[in-house]
Amino acid sequence: MSGVRLLVGTRKGAFILRSDGTREDWDVQGPLFAGWEMYHLNGSPADPDRLYASQSTGWHGQVVQRSDDGGKTWEPVGNEFTYDGVPGTHQWYDGTQHPWEFARVWHLEPSLTDPDTVFAGVEDAALFRSTDGGQTWQELSGLRDHPTGEQWQPGAGGLCLHTILIHPDDPQRMVVAISAAGVFRTDDGGETWRPINRGLRSRELPDEEREVGHCVHRLAMNPSRPDTLFMQKHWHVMRSDDGGESWNKVSGNLPSDFGFPIAVHAHEPDTIYVVPIESDSEHVPPEGKLRVYRSRTGGNEWEALTNGLPQEHCYVNVLRDAMSVDSLDPGGVYFGTTGGQVYASSDGGDGWTAIVHDLPAVLSIEAQTLA
Amino acid sequence: MIRVVLPQHLRTLAGVEGEVAVEVHEPPTQRAVLDALETEYPVLRGTIRDHGTAKRRDFIRFFACGQDITLEPADELLPEEVAAGAEVFRVVAAMAGG
Numbered sequence: 001m002s003g004v005r006l007l008v009g010t011r012k013g014a015f016i017l018r019s020d021g022t023r024e025d026w027d028v029q030g031p032l033f034a035g036w037e038m039y040h041l042n043g044s045p046a047d048p049d050r051l052y053a054s055q056s057t058g059w060h061g062q063v064v065q066r067s068d069d070g071g072k073t074w075e076p077v078g079n080e081f082t083y084d085g086v087p088g089t090h091q092w093y094d095g096t097q098h099p100w101e102f103a104r105v106w107h108l109e110p111s112l113t114d115p116d117t118v119f120a121g122v123e124d125a126a127l128f129r130s131t132d133g134g135q136t137w138q139e140l141s142g143l144r145d146h147p148t149g150e151q152w153q154p155g156a157g158g159l160c161l162h163t164i165l166i167h168p169d170d171p172q173r174m175v176v177a178i179s180a181a182g183v184f185r186t187d188d189g190g191e192t193w194r195p196i197n198r199g200l201r202s203r204e205l206p207d208e209e210r211e212v213g214h215c216v217h218r219l220a221m222n223p224s225r226p227d228t229l230f231m232q233k234h235w236h237v238m239r240s241d242d243g244g245e246s247w248n249k250v251s252g253n254l255p256s257d258f259g260f261p262i263a264v265h266a267h268e269p270d271t272i273y274v275v276p277i278e279s280d281s282e283h284v285p286p287e288g289k290l291r292v293y294r295s296r297t298g299g300n301e302w303e304a305l306t307n308g309l310p311q312e313h314c315y316v317n318v319l320r321d322a323m324s325v326d327s328l329d330p331g332g333v334y335f336g337t338t339g340g341q342v343y344a345s346s347d348g349g350d351g352w353t354a355i356v357h358d359l360p361a362v363l364s365i366e367a368q369t370l371a
Numbered sequence: 372m373i374r375v376v377l378p379q380h381l382r383t384l385a386g387v388e389g390e391v392a393v394e395v396h397e398p399p400t401q402r403a404v405l406d407a408l409e410t411e412y413p414v415l416r417g418t419i420r421d422h423g424t425a426k427r428r429d430f431i432r433f434f435a436c437g438q439d440i441t442l443e444p445a446d447e448l449l450p451e452e453v454a455a456g457a458e459v460f461r462v463v464a465a466m467a468g469g
Contacts (some may be wrong), residue, residue: 035380062417076384
């Protein structure tokens with residue numbers, strides 16, 4: 001029987017929420033790794049029971065955990081992330097140069113075909129790959145070695161590589177996003193990279209259209225249309241139909257086009273979801289109303305989804321990795337808040353139910369659709 | 372044997388309860404004890420000191436015989452009581468974040 005497994009990372013541990021295909025009743029497992037910051041958990045598309053988890057604290061640094069049984073048991077694997085060669089420097093907040101220093105793994109993206117191959121996006125921004133199930137990690141240093149690397153500057157959350165999109169038909173092509181450097185693409189399996197930020201405008205920058213320096217918050221892609229990419233930037237929701245070569249603004253009638261997550265419906269590649277946030281100064285929903293906005297036209301025309309979501313006195317945020325979709329029919333949409341709620345919709349966003357109300361602040365959610 | 376007390380998160384990670392004992396085949400110093408600890412429990416590598424540089428993580432402290440010996444040289448001999456197993460070498464996660 002089909003089902004859904006939600007992998008939830010929080011400030012104080014991980015939780016796994018399970019349901020059958022009806023998505024009505026949920027079993028809650030956790031906290032796993034209680035007390036640790038769980039930036040991200042993700043499952044292998046090639047073997048859904050192979051899970052990876054990023055576990056860290058300010059005291060003990062980074063640990064990576066692996067499960068081979070869908071999260072019932074876990075074992076720590078390799079946690080050594082060493083930058084290739086002499087790391088060099090990037091730009092610091094005050095404009096001076098600052099040595100590249102590993103802080104944590106923000107995002108884990110397993111290969112589409114090999115459960116033992118997994119990519120890690122880290123802070124300070126770099127991309128690592130493991131081909132032995134997480135035991136050892138090697139940097140794909142062509143990214144950080146790009147001539148613009150020394151211009152990259154951290155966003156408020158750090159200089160983090162938070163999005164990794166693997167092209168479903170061409171494994172040599174990947175797209176990554178870094179806050180606050182922008183989007184980069186490789187067409188040769190990670191050897192060389194180039195910025196793909198044409199069309200992005202960031203009014204905070206002296207040169208609004210510069211090649212790098214854009215605070216991209218999150219990218220999303222539907223595998224059936226892999227050259228169409230959607231972006232929630234610091235401000236602006238953007239769309240590309242040429243694999244990131246150029247971008248167009250599709251914020252349309254959103255009440256605010258500041259926000260963090262963005263997701264695409266599993267079966268409708270023009271149906272996208274964002275959560276507007278008041279501004280970069282306030283980081284709360286406009287008017288105290290938690291609203292997911294859905295566009296069925298790939299942007300520009302948006303409708304508020306409110307059924308089941310708090311419409312007064314709500315001041316939570318939804319972080320960049322905290323929204324995901326399943327691939328059941330009708331398609332499910334999930335998101336977690338900094339207030340510890342995990343909301344689920346089993347009808348594409350028309351109605352929402354809180355699966356749990358009181359978890360620690362939710363950092364990430366991945367929905368696994370199980371056969 | 373050197374008796375070592377780990378902070379809660381590291382006990383969980385290493386899968387141990389209470390204190391642990393490690394064999395140190397050289398004069399017992401901070402560095403020698405940590406080397407032995409990481410050999411016995413490889414999962415602790417990187418959680419007390421940095422992988423590459425062996426630099427102590429910022430919020431980790433070391434105590435022995437009621438004294439904070441964190442800033443003592445890594446190659447200085449530990450107190451005789453610790454070397455003899457009468458006292459423990461304590462790895463402490465500093466109070467921080469409050």
